[in-house]
Amino acid sequence: MAEILPESEALQRAVELLGAGAVVAIPTETVYGLSADATNGEAVARIYEAKGRPRFNPLIAHVADMEMAGKIAVFNPLARKLADAFWPGPLTMVLPQREGSGIHPLVTAGLDTIALRCPKGFATRAIAALGRPLAAPSANSSGRISATTAAAVEADLGTRIPLIVDGGATAVGLESTILKVEDGRLTLLRPGGVAAGDIERVAGLSLARGAKGIQAPGMLVSHYAPQAxxxxxxxxxxxxxxxxxxxxxxxxxxxxxxxxxxxxxxxxxxxxxxxxxxxxxxxxxxxxxxxxxxxxxxxxxxxxxxxxxxxxxxxxxx
Structure with a gap:
């Protein structure tokens, strides 16, 4: 069974495991994430294995700050404006991936774009201490209900991962909003913890909807499902x-x-x-x-x- 540590005691242990290529469940402000070093292909593969996740479904790469983000993706002025307004927080932006980003192709599932987010709290501290971005989908079996407590992670994945960091119940309780950012156009790929109206007020643009195909995490038709x-x-x-x-x-x-x-x-x-x-x-x-x-x-x-x-x-x- 997974070791469970309160976040006040877990940083060193979590970073040791992440640095060794292991998968660790960590709290974010949205839901608990199943995290691994986004530059390590074997570590990312362990996320897919633990979740039973289809490999055509990409992952979000989480960063500690804009400096790290700028090495991974190309930010136009609109993307920077949104990052200034909503990061750290529950907004993921899908942006062109920068050449030489170091992100393993398993994270992007073959796309030339990358989904990036700067989270709050323990996740940010862990990324900064590791010095590398973390791929971190929700900490649950693929397609099932996302976990908002450490106990829910343990009940689902406790036999598949070495460590669960307990940060209590998550504050937002929904995954991040995912937004594709292009010059002069914003497309809502997945509604989430930042309301569309708040984004539109900051951007001065209306959000387009109705994206086709899998362009980001959370776009499968059947997802977040209970047994009932x-x-x-x-x-x-x-x-x-x-x-x-x-x-x-x-x-x-x-x-x-x-x-x-x-x-x-x-x-x-x-x-x-x-x-x-x-x-x-x-x-x-x-x-x-x-x-x-x-x-x-x-x-x-x-x-x-x-x-x-x-x-x-x-x-x-x-």
């Missing part, structure tokens, strides 16, 4: 279902639910985002075959919440 099936935007609960609720008003038939978890009693979307994955895990553990989900507004972080719910509800491979 999801039934979305319900106004009535059926017998034997678990209920993922939102806000103060309930769907009819709530008394038929085997268990209820409310993303936010007050209808606060930030609270709902932080609770999404932990509540889905709890409902999935109740044993119901179906999780009914009340409607969540699309505004602000609601776009990202609905994106994750739609992917969790999508048809999946057996």
């Amino acid at each position: 099936s999801l039934r979305l935007n319900v106004d009535e609960v059926r017998g034997g279902e678990a209920l993922l609720a939102f806000g103060p008003r309930r769907a009819t038939g709530v008394d038929k639910a085997v268990v209820v978890r409310n993303l936010s009693e007050s209808g606060d979307l930030r609270e709902a985002a932080a609770n999404l994955f932990s509540h889905l895990l709890a409902l999935d553990g109740a044993g119901a075959a179906i999780i009914a989900v009340e409607p969540v507004p699309l505004a602000g972080l609601g776009e990202a919440i609905n994106d994750r719910l739609a992917r969790a509800a999508a048809p999946r491979d057996a």
